[in-house]
Amino acid sequence: MTEMMKAVRLHEFGGPEVLRYEDAPRPAIAAGEVLVRVHAAGINPPDLYLRDGYRALPPEWQPSPAFPLILGTDISGVVASVGTDVSGFGVGDAVYAMVRFPDDLMKGSGAYAQHVRVAASELAPKPAGIDHIRAAGSPMSLLTAWQFLVDLGHDAPNPFQSFSHVPVPLHGKTVLVNGAAGGVGHLAVQIAKWKGARVIAVASGRHEALLRDLGADEVVDYTKVAAETVASDVDLVLDAVGGANMDRFLDVIKPGGALFLVNPLGFSGHDEAAGRKITVSSTQVRSNGAQLRQAGRLLDDGIVRVVIDSTYPLAEASAAHQRASEKSIQGKIVLVAA
Ligand SMILES: NC(=O)c1ccc[n+]([C@@H]2O[C@H](COP(=O)([O-])OP(=O)(O)OC[C@H]3O[C@@H](n4cnc5c(N)ncnc54)[C@H](OP(=O)(O)O)[C@@H]3O)[C@@H](O)[C@H]2O)c1
Numbered sequence: 617m618t619e620m621m622k623a624v625r626l627h628e629f630g631g632p633e634v635l636r637y638e639d640a641p642r643p644a645i646a647a648g649e650v651l652v653r654v655h656a657a658g659i660n661p662p663d664l665y666l667r668d669g670y671r672a673l674p675p676e677w678q679p680s681p682a683f684p685l686i687l688g689t690d691i692s693g694v695v696a697s698v699g700t701d702v703s704g705f706g707v708g709d710a711v712y713a714m715v716r717f718p719d720d721l722m723k724g725s726g727a728y729a730q731h732v733r734v735a736a737s738e739l740a741p742k743p744a745g746i747d748h749i750r751a752a753g754s755p756m757s758l759l760t761a762w763q764f765l766v767d768l769g770h771d772a773p774n775p776f777q778s779f780s781h782v783p784v785p786l787h788g789k790t791v792l793v794n795g796a797a798g799g800v801g802h803l804a805v806q807i808a809k810w811k812g813a814r815v816i817a818v819a820s821g822r823h824e825a826l827l828r829d830l831g832a833d834e835v836v837d838y839t840k841v842a843a844e845t846v847a848s849d850v851d852l853v854l855d856a857v858g859g860a861n862m863d864r865f866l867d868v869i870k871p872g873g874a875l876f877l878v879n880p881l882g883f884s885g886h887d888e889a890a891g892r893k894i895t896v897s898s899t900q901v902r903s904n905g906a907q908l909r910q911a912g913r914l915l916d917d918g919i920v921r922v923v924i925d926s927t928y929p930l931a932e933a934s935a936a937h938q939r940a941s942e943k944s945i946q947g948k949i950v951l952v953a954a
Pocket of ligand 1: 660661662756757760794795796797798799800801818819820823838856857858877878879899900901943944945946947
């Protein structure tokens with residue numbers, strides 16, 4: 617008999633209202649995988665893009681997955697069962713992961729559920745010093761900041777450019793983080809500080825106290841002043857917002873510096889950057905248990921803090937997606953399954 621669980625499933629693309637909390641079959645695990653009892657699942661922009669059918673992409677790139685599907689990549693929970701060929705994890709271990717990203721980018725990794733299957737290679741012990749909510753809020757944002765700023769950690773082809781992304785040394789450097797209060801941004805601010813950089817955080821003014829508390833040396837309120845008119849001689853800009861006008865940041869970067877684009881679609885300043893000897897680079901975040909283990913030590917020690925914008929019961933995923941589509945997110949939105 618198929619064992620069942622509660623999950624938030626999608627039977628069609630659309631707005632937050634298409635998320636349905638209902639019974640679903642519990643996933644079966646293969647060799648090399650573990651089944652995790654999910655305590656909390658973090659929300660990320662790709663969850664909203666897939667819910668919407670990636671409407672912003674040209675039609676030929678849009679997904680046509682088999683419905684129903686279960687969104688979500690980021691989980692924290694407890695190992696419920698272990699497949700063959702898995703070592704290092706046992707039933708009852710508290711773990712966290714970013715599940716099958718980008719492998720299941722277009723079909724959903726299954727995190728918005730009471731159980732999810734996870735490759736052991738994507739799993740890491742949950743940092744003991746933080747709860748499941750903060751642990752579930754971290755994987756995609758933390759791995760993105762880590763892979764951009766510390767260590768790429770893989771040699772898979774880069775969908776955004778012909779060359780591999782290479783992080784740059786940060787010690788003693790000035791780093792500007794745009795979108796500093798969002799999921800990626802608030803962790804990038806702290807990782808850059810941990811690496812010994814001076815950090816300029818760009819965010820709306822309501823986040824200033826938080827960003828200073830997280831270590832930002834300067835905070836620029838982009839709703840009052842354009843960052844490129846007040847910052848200069850920056851070694852690295854990490855743009856965690858994207859959209860139009862990313863090339864304006866070229867004006868604040870020193871020759872020999874770098875512009876890292878977390879959301880690079882639409883950037884048009886490559887020729888200008890080359891003329892100014894500025895490296896422009898991007899990458900797509902990839903699941904990586906070893907990096908979550910490494911970066912998890914910073915969460916455990918309190919060197920990096922995961923800020924929680926809000927939590928919702930799993931059954932209220934629609935309301936959580938509504939919140940996620942608003943501006944002014946401060947940190948992470950997390951679904952609580954337990
Ligand atoms: N390359 C990859 O693999 C990868 C991985 C993860 C995320 N991403 C992309 O990176 C982006 C950020 O992701 P996220 O998870 O950090 O999103 P998020 O948590 O929703 O954060 C976005 C932040 O941007 C700020 N913001 C919005 N408009 C802004 C503007 N004009 N100037 C400065 N800040 C602005 C918002 O706060 P305030 O406006 O209140 O300051 C918000 O805090 C998304 O586009 C996502 O798709 C890419």
